[in-house]
Amino acid sequence: MKEYLVKFFVNDEPIELRVPANRTLLSVLREDLALTGTKEGCGAGECGACTVIVDGKAVNACLILAPELDGMHIETVEGLAKGSQISPLQESFIEHMALQCGFCTPGMLMSAESLLRDNPHPTRDEIKKAMSGNLCRCTGYKKIVEAIEAVAEKGVYDK
Amino acid sequence: MKDFQYLLPQTLEEAVRLKEEYDKAAVFMAGATDIVVRMRDYLLTPEYVIDLKKIPGLDGITFSKEEGLHIGCLATMNEIAGNEDVRKYYPTLAAAAESVGSRQVRNRATCVGNIVNASPLADTATPLYCYDAVLEILGPNGKREIPITEFILFVRKVALERGELVTGIRVPYREAEGEFRKIARRDQVDLSTVCGTVLKFGDEYHIAMGSVAPTPLRLKKTEELLAGKKLTKELIDEAAELAPTEVNPIDDVRASKQYRLDMVSYIVRDVLTKLA
Ligand SMILES: Cc1cc2nc3c(=O)[nH]c(=O)nc-3n(C[C@H](O)[C@H](O)[C@H](O)COP(=O)(O)OP(=O)(O)OC[C@H]3O[C@@H](n4cnc5c(N)ncnc54)[C@H](O)[C@@H]3O)c2cc1C
Numbered sequence: 001m002k003e004y005l006v007k008f009f010v011n012d013e014p015i016e017l018r019v020p021a022n023r024t025l026l027s028v029l030r031e032d033l034a035l036t037g038t039k040e041g042c043g044a045g046e047c048g049a050c051t052v053i054v055d056g057k058a059v060n061a062c063l064i065l066a067p068e069l070d071g072m073h074i075e076t077v078e079g080l081a082k083g084s085q086i087s088p089l090q091e092s093f094i095e096h097m098a099l100q101c102g103f104c105t106p107g108m109l110m111s112a113e114s115l116l117r118d119n120p121h122p123t124r125d126e127i128k129k130a131m132s133g134n135l136c137r138c139t140g141y142k143k144i145v146e147a148i149e150a151v152a153e154k155g156v157y158d159k
Numbered sequence: 160m161k162d163f164q165y166l167l168p169q170t171l172e173e174a175v176r177l178k179e180e181y182d183k184a185a186v187f188m189a190g191a192t193d194i195v196v197r198m199r200d201y202l203l204t205p206e207y208v209i210d211l212k213k214i215p216g217l218d219g220i221t222f223s224k225e226e227g228l229h230i231g232c233l234a235t236m237n238e239i240a241g242n243e244d245v246r247k248y249y250p251t252l253a254a255a256a257e258s259v260g261s262r263q264v265r266n267r268a269t270c271v272g273n274i275v276n277a278s279p280l281a282d283t284a285t286p287l288y289c290y291d292a293v294l295e296i297l298g299p300n301g302k303r304e305i306p307i308t309e310f311i312l313f314v315r316k317v318a319l320e321r322g323e324l325v326t327g328i329r330v331p332y333r334e335a336e337g338e339f340r341k342i343a344r345r346d347q348v349d350l351s352t353v354c355g356t357v358l359k360f361g362d363e364y365h366i367a368m369g370s371v372a373p374t375p376l377r378l379k380k381t382e383e384l385l386a387g388k389k390l391t392k393e394l395i396d397e398a399a400e401l402a403p404t405e406v407n408p409i410d411d412v413r414a415s416k417q418y419r420l421d422m423v424s425y426i427v428r429d430v431l432t433k434l435a
């Protein structure tokens with residue numbers, strides 16, 4: 001099996017690995033880097049549990065091949081907190097009880113983070129549309145939308 | 160996923176040469192949103208994957224009224240849907256690109272990948288059919304162009320010869336009014352049960368439907384019926400009755416054949432009524 005040398009950044013930390021072609025960013029994060037915040041739901045782009053931010057854009061880690069990682073800047077849910085201080089978005093999710101089992105939450109957070117960076121004051125419809133690639137089987141979505149609205153209102157993402 | 164060799168050409172010529180050499184053992188990759196899912200399910204087991212993303216100059220979207228729109232083969236759905244010119248001069252294409260998958264998928268998926276994948280329900284196909292878009296092809300024997308209606312041949316079958324790739328899509332500019340419609344089970348992140356575009360250029364009409372035959376289709380008889388006429392209620396009724404006779408949908412998990420026929424009729428009636 002041929003391996004590929006890839007040099008990339010995860011949450012600003014430089015990483016160098018040899019990877020086979022037939023693995024995904026998702027499996028590299030979870031199995032090689034022990035960053036298990038990013039979840040696998042469907043493995044096929046449908047559920048958003050694996051959402052990470054690559055070069056400033058929200059993408060499905062399950063649809064990116066390992067050799068593609070060379071040169072990428074990847075942000076995962078582990079990068080949201082600063083030290084032991086969780087981010088205002090994470091706090092808002094807790095405050096609004098925007099999770100039950102929590103399996104979808106890392107993906108929800110990364111989708112919301114990328115939405116709010118692009119659009120610090122989204123309307124409810126814009127939130128629903130931007131978050132539609134993230135499935136949640138527990139909450140019914142209402143509290144997730146409210147948590148995002150609340151953190152936007154505080155102006156945390158104003159440029 | 161079966162193992163394969165990942166190839167990363169730096170120029171178009173190199174990409175063509177690799178594909179010519181490995182031919183059917185190789186697949187091109189752009190956003191990978193189709194191929195990774197198919198490889199994961201062992202529906203696609205290539206020996207070589209040729210990633211086009213490091214070739215410079217292929218992600219542009221340019222427009223002028225004289226030259227029309229040009230979409231480079233690496234332009235993503237979100238780049239197309241968010242482009243000012245596309246939104247202004249080709250709103251049906253912007254709407255179709257915006258209807259594909261989720262925000263995450265649209266950040267990777269390309270329009271060219273959507274067309275080369277040649278699924279009957281490819282959402283960006285029907286506006287491109289209506290605008291008489293042209294695929295720009297590069298191969299071992301140089302460049303050629305082919306109308307989209309002749310490019311998509313069957314489910315997952317396109318008119319690419321050995322070694323050829325698509326460098327971009329050219330969409331001629333004509334002032335038009337009309338709409339793209341997507342009928343799906345869920346209003347976001349779902350594949351089309353039926354999708355369609357109806358465009359009016361002066362008193363000429365172009366109508367295309369997807370997910371109602373092995374390829375997207377232009378409804379030529381309905382277009383002829385409407386050509387040069389004023390849109391009266393009687394004419395719209397006639398068009399809505401004729402349109403479903405031009406398509407040949409199947410029953411599947413998403414819907415029955417009859418439902419699809421009804422939706423073709425509905426899209427034609429509804430958009431024409433708005434245009435009247
Ligand atoms: C969760 C999910 C939801 C989706 N929802 C929709 C939807 O709503 N509507 C819809 O239409 N599609 C949908 N799709 C399908 C897919 O996203 C699109 O077809 C996409 O546009 C394909 O583009 P890509 O760049 O990802 O293609 P890739 O997967 O990279 O390639 C697709 C095909 O095109 C070929 N190819 C790519 N570029 C070139 C080139 N320049 N020259 C020659 N061949 C080339 C490849 O070899 C391959 O055969 C969805 C997919 C997923 C995973």
Ligand code: FES
Nearest residue numbers: 041042043048062
């Ligand atoms: S695991 Fe990637 S989208 Fe579901």
Ligand code: FES
Nearest residue numbers: 100102136137138
């Ligand atoms: S909290 Fe359980 S899936 Fe969302």
